[in-house]
Amino acid sequence: GQNIDQPTEMTATEGAIVQINCTYQTSGFNGLFWYQQHAGEAPTFLSYNVLDGLEEKGRFSSFLSRSKGYSYLLLKELQMKDSASYLCAVRDRSNNAGNMLTFGGGTRLMVKP
């Protein structure tokens, strides 16, 4: 099975930088995803990492270390609209027949003026 941990809540200031960490344990790692979910809405895709290193996409970057079972999502130049939950998800080969996608509990980010 999978064990995915991330902080429950974080608060940051508009214009600042925030880093949301995620640690995971899995037997058949096949990629890590970050999703954003605004209250009352569906999760939407932000980033994907399968190799070690940093992936940058505009104001958002995601980092992965497979040996440490660790990832972070970095949000720069925070805007009020970035207030949302951020979900770390791990894709895992299961039963040699598929790729299950399991989510962490999510980190609720509150951006303050």
Add this chain to the structure above:
Amino acid sequence: DAGVIQSPRHEVTEMGQEVTLRCKPISGHDYLFWYRQTMMRGLELLIYFNNNVPIDDSGMPEDRFSAKMPNASFSTLKIQPSEPRDSAVYFCASSLELPGTEAFFGQGTRLTVV
């Protein structure tokens, strides 16, 4: 493509009644996932299908829950009988087989069992 389509968007039912949630995945997607989201437990994977075949249903909480995927364009999640603790938002998501491709979520069904 219209994306993943779920119905109904909201469902209120009485305890003991049967509830059926429906999902139409994105055309051509190989995987279909059913998730349940609550404040207490977050987003939990209930079951997922690969090419219409159930691969892992270990997340299905009880025998009251069942899911089917009779063809590539339709899946159902059924709860019979429903209980108040089943109240949650149920999401369906689909994805391609290709590595690195993300799962796309439907808008969810908000289920309230009274």
